[in-house]
Amino acid sequence: MHWFGILLSAAPLWLSVSGADEAAIVDEVPTSHDIAGEFVYRRDYRAPEVIKQAGGFKPQGTDWELDEDAFSIDHHYRAGPQGCELDDGGDGSSSFRTAYVSASRELTTGAGYGGWLYEIRATPNILDDQWPESYPDGKVFALGGIPWRQVKRYARIGSGNAANPIDGIDWMPNPHYEVWLFERLKYETRYRVSTEFPRALSMGEVGDEQDGLLHRPMFLTAQRFVEDEASDLVGSFPLYYGDDRTPEPSPSDTSKKQFVEDQAFEVRYELEQFISTTDAELRDFLPDGREMLRRLLPDGKMDQGGCAALLKPRGTDMKIGAQEQPSSNSCCKLVASLREKSRRDKQSKRAFGLSFDEVQRLLTGQFDNLNCAFLIEQIKRHSDPDHVPIGGNAEEVYIIDEDVNRRDCEQLRQMILPQPTRAIFHADSMWPDEAKKQGGFIPYGTSPAFSAYHTFGAAARRAGAFAAKGTQGLAGVVYLVRATSNILVVNTSVPIVVAGLRWKQVIGWVHIPHNYRAPKDVGTRDVRATTRRFKTLLKELSDKKTTLFERNPDYDHSLNNSTAYGEYVNLEGMPIDDVKAFMNATGKDVGWGGDFPLFPPLEPDRIGEGAGVPPARQDEGVVGRIGSFLFGSIGALLAMMTGTIALMMVPGVVVVEVLGVEPAMAAAINEGRIGLIQLMRTAMGVMM
Incomplete structure (x- = not known):
């Protein structure tokens, strides 16, 4: 997917349409309006006039676009109904910020508990996260929100006590619905919810797909996705809602009583859904929990004290003492906790x-x-x-x-348990003979560090972007490098190498063709199929004649037990003396001598990279083998490969290192969910 060329204009593309052009477009619209495509639904306690005044359904929270956590669907969902997990007052005065507005693919779910029901034309910025399966009740998430012009019609619906709240509802058309944009044959296939989108937007895990986005990687990932996939329908990101001076509706602008009642409807509805969960499913994340949940809804009313008790940590007294008054939204916080644990299960x-x-x-x-x-x-x-x-x-x-x-x-x-990072990938324009002569790799200019890669695919993409060398169409090189304690991997979008890499750390390398892009694989979400293919790949690569990585004979086996640094270090703005102090403590394996550079560069200035003697021609058999792997059926699988897995693909170097391919770890890595265990630990902070 091409994600470059971000739109900088704050106004959507459709604002440029005017006069005769607009008339020509309207003429293309079928009078029957029977255009195929999807719709989604949103139930809201606010009336159409209020939504119209706001310009549509805006993401919650002031300056949400500045909050990197706001772009995680997982973060949005586990915050609970209307973000109550962060709402201490129970009246909507929440510090919660999100880039999403919830909707549903299911009409009956959207109408489940009173208020107003809105039918909305689906666009690709509305996301359906299907890992490991879609969210309950057909829930989908509109990245950047839903402008009012995208709402086709709306209806007043009955309360949640109605047997079937959508029976006999009277739909009213939205006169501001942009028919010329959302009912066009030209865009018929574009009126859809996206199920394929950057993984980072799912659980907030920044990674190699955010290569180069070291500052605000989540925001830029979202911006690029909308630009590539939906800008022709919704404009640039953040979306435009008309007069930006119009304040976003909040409980201070609308009825707090109405807000609380609406939240209560949703909380009660979700508690009832958890109560109706099968015994087997409920037992797996809330053992012996059904009766406890039932006691929370005596006579249809919520027991806030009972909810507060269930929120207490496991092993503590579950009674609420006289000094512990439950908050008015304890049940909403419990629903947030149940959401998280159900999803983690x-x-x-x-x-x-x-x-x-x-x-x-x-x-x-x-x-x-x-x-x-x-x-x-x-x-x-x-x-x-x-x-x-x-x-x-x-x-x-x-x-x-x-x-x-x-x-x-x-x-x-x-x-x-997540294993320490044992190896990383480095992409460079220097070929092995040059890198060996220099002694390894050091930062450019006066920078104390440079970025590397977790996955082979991201490193290969970067290596392929370097200028071609020689006559065989090869560009840069991907180096498989033993991780050492001067490499930072915790809470960074990509590994950060401080001071440099020694040549003795290089385990092997692969030459990458110019402008290489890994084949797309639509089947990587199937754990068993991916694992089976992964085993086939390992078996094929176990033959020395089909080795992917060329082995470095100078690799230092004394580094076999070394790993990357295990704690978070923020290098941004760090004084150089503090960086040196960090290297004094961690730089032994790379021969740190107390000052930069780690070793003299091959040339005084590396700006003129690639200059010098043209590289020797590679063996045609090697080039052919590289092509068969990178462009063949397993190319997409190689793209997901982490450094730890790649260690097994260099015969005779680290044969004993099987931790990286234990079945559970392989499954987690293949799913792209390396941070799952940490998220589970977070979920364990609350009783259950």
Whole structure:
């Protein structure tokens, strides 16, 4: 997907249409308005006049576009109805900020609990996150909101007590609906909800797809996506809502009572949905929870004290004392917690084959009543459909004794814990002979650091962007590099290499063709299929004749146990003396001598990269092999490959390092959900 060429204009494209041009466009609109395409629905307590005055349904929170967390769908959903997780007053005075407005693909869900129902033309900036499955009730998320001109019609609907609130509703057309834009044959295939979009927008995990976006990577990712996929319909991002001086509706502008009642409707509706969840599903994230939830709705009213009790940490007294008055939105906060745990349960099952409750107990060391030998077989069977369990039947794996089970549980815990970063990728225009002569890679100019890559695909894309060398169409090189403690990976969009990389850290390399782009793979969300293909790839690459990476004979095996730095360090604006102090503490493996540069550059100034003797021609067999991998059926799979996985693809170097391909870890990596365990830990902060 081409994401470059961001629109800088604040006005949408359709504002440039005028006079005769507009008349010509209107003539193209069929009089029947029977244009195919999708619609979505939003239920709101605010009347059409209020929405119209605001210009549409705007994202919640002042200056939301400045908040990087606001661009995560996961963050939006787990904040609870109307962001109540961050609302201490229960009256909507929330600090919650989001880039999204919720809607639904299902008409009945949109009308589920009274108010007004709005029918909205779908556009590609409305996202349906299907990992591991779509959100409940057909919930979708409009990135940047929904302008009023996109609303086709609206209707007053009955209260949530109505047997069928949409029966007999009287739709009223929106006179400001832009028929010429949203009912055109030209755009018929564009009136859709997007299911394919940058992964970062799903769970807020910045990564290699944000290559180069070190400042505000989430905002720029959203902006580029809207520009590429939806700007012809909704304009540039952030979306334009008319007169920006019109204040966004909030509880201070509308009735606080109405806001609270609306929130209560939604909270009660969601509690009822959780109560109606099957026993098997509820048990996996809220053991013995159904009766507790039922007691929260005596006579249809919400018990805020009961909700507050369920929010207390596991193992504490669940009674609410006289000194602990529950807040008026405790039940809303409980719904936010249930949303998060339900979602984490689905994600953990998809990635690991284990329930959220099982993962929670493993991570916290609470092994009682866990049959970990059985769970190990279950996790292997989940990620490997060809796995044959011990004895031929996984259901007959029993606990032998307490000590053996504890050992199995510790083994399983290590399988699902995120492993330290053992290797990264570096893309450079310097070919191996040049890099070896220089002694490795150092930052350009006076910078103390440079960026690297987690995944092969991102590194290959960057290497392919360098100028072609020689006559074989090859450009830059992707180097597989042993991670050392001067490399930062925590809370960074890409790995940051401080001071440089020594040649002895390079494990192997791949020459990349000019302008390379990895093949697109639409099937990478299927864990089992991806794992099967991954195993096939490993088997094929185990043959030295088909090795992807050319091995570096100068690699220093004494570095085999080294990993990247495990804590967050913010280098932005850090005084150079503090950077040197960091290197004094972490630079031993790279031979830090106390000052920059780490070693003298090959040339005094690397601005003239690539100058010098033309590179030797590569073996035609090597070039052909590279092409068969990069452009063949496994090219998309290679693009997802992390450095730790790549360690297994250099024969004779790190054969013993199998941690990176344990079935659970491989599944999590292939899903692009390396941060899932950290998100689960966050979810464990609340009882359940």
